[in-house]
Amino acid sequence: MLTNTEMNPPTDPSLSRRGFFMKLGILFNGFAAIVVALPVARFLLASITRGRGDGYLSWVPLGNASNFPEGETRMATFRNPLVMPTDGKTVDTACWVRRIATDKFQVFAINCAHLGCPVRWFPQSGLFMCPCHGGAYYRDGSRASGPPERGLFEYSYKIENGVLTIDAGQLPTPGDPVADLSSEQPPCA
Numbered sequence: 001m002l003t004n005t006e007m008n009p010p011t012d013p014s015l016s017r018r019g020f021f022m023k024l025g026i027l028f029n030g031f032a033a034i035v036v037a038l039p040v041a042r043f044l045l046a047s048i049t050r051g052r053g054d055g056y057l058s059w060v061p062l063g064n065a066s067n068f069p070e071g072e073t074r075m076a077t078f079r080n081p082l083v084m085p086t087d088g089k090t091v092d093t094a095c096w097v098r099r100i101a102t103d104k105f106q107v108f109a110i111n112c113a114h115l116g117c118p119v120r121w122f123p124q125s126g127l128f129m130c131p132c133h134g135g136a137y138y139r140d141g142s143r144a145s146g147p148p149e150r151g152l153f154e155y156s157y158k159i160e161n162g163v164l165t166i167d168a169g170q171l172p173t174p175g176d177p178v179a180d181l182s183s184e185q186p187p188c189a
Contacts, residue, residue, distance in 0.1 A: 060168040062097060065159055068105070073098040073121050073139065075110075078168055095155060095166065096121055096128070098139065107155040107166050108141050114148040128152060 015023075058081035068074055073096055080091045096108040096119075108128070110118045117132035127144060128137040135146035142151040155166040 058168060059158070059165045062095070062107070062164045062166060065099075065103075065105075065162055065164045068097050068099040068164065070099050070101065073123070075121070076107075078166070081168060093168070094118070095168075096152075097164070098141075103159055105157050105159075105164060106141060107157050107164075109153040109155065111153065112148060113143075113150050113152060114146070119152065 060078045060081060062076040062078055068076075075094055076097050077092050077094050080087075080093050083091045094110045096110060098106040098108070100106060112119050112130040112132065112135050114130065114133055114135050117130050119128040119130045119135070119137065121128055126139045128139075128141070130136070130146065130148070133147050135148040136144040137148070137152050138144050140151075141154060143149070155168060157164060157166045159165075
C-alpha cells in the first residue's frame with residue numbers, strides 16, 4: 001500500500017561547487033573593501049593622529065639679524081612647520097628679507113601675488129621680477145607693473161635675542177587674516 005509521505009530533499013553536509021565559489025567571492029570582496037578603506041580612513045584621521053594642530057602658530061628662525069645688512073635684500077630659507085613625511089625637499093621654503101633700519105625688516109614670501117611663481121630680486125634695478133607673466137614689484141614689495149593686483153605678501157616678524165624669526169605657519173594669501181592688506185600702501189600701485 002502506498003502512503004503519501006512527504007519527500008524531504010536529502011541533506012548533504014558537503015559544499016557544492018557553486019556554494020564554494022560564492023563564499024570565496026564574498027571573502028575576496030571583503031578583503032578588497034578593507035584594502036580600499038584603510039588608506040581612506042588613515043587620510044581622514046591623519047590630522048588627529050599626527051598631533052600637528054598648532055603647526056600654524058609656529059615662529060621659524062631665519063638666522064641672526066646681523067646676517068642681513070642694512071639696505072640690502074637677501075634670500076633666506078626656512079623649514080616649513082607643516083611637514084608631512086612625504087614632503088621631502090619641498091619643505092625648505094624661501095623668502096626675501098629686506099633690512100630697512102637697525103630693527104626694521106620686511107620679509108616677503110617668494111611667491112608672486114598673481115599665480116604664485118617664485119619672484120627674483122634684481123638689485124641693479126631695485127625690482128622683484130616674476131618670470132611667469134612679467135609681474136614686477138618695487139623694493140618695498142608694492143606692485144610696480146604686470147598682472148598682479150597687489151604687492152608681495154609679507155610675513156610677520158620679530159627679533160628675539162638677535163635672531164630674526166617669522167610667523168611661517170601660514171602662507172599669507174588675500175583671504176588669510178595673516179595677509180596685511182591694510183598696510184600704509186594700497187595693494188595696487
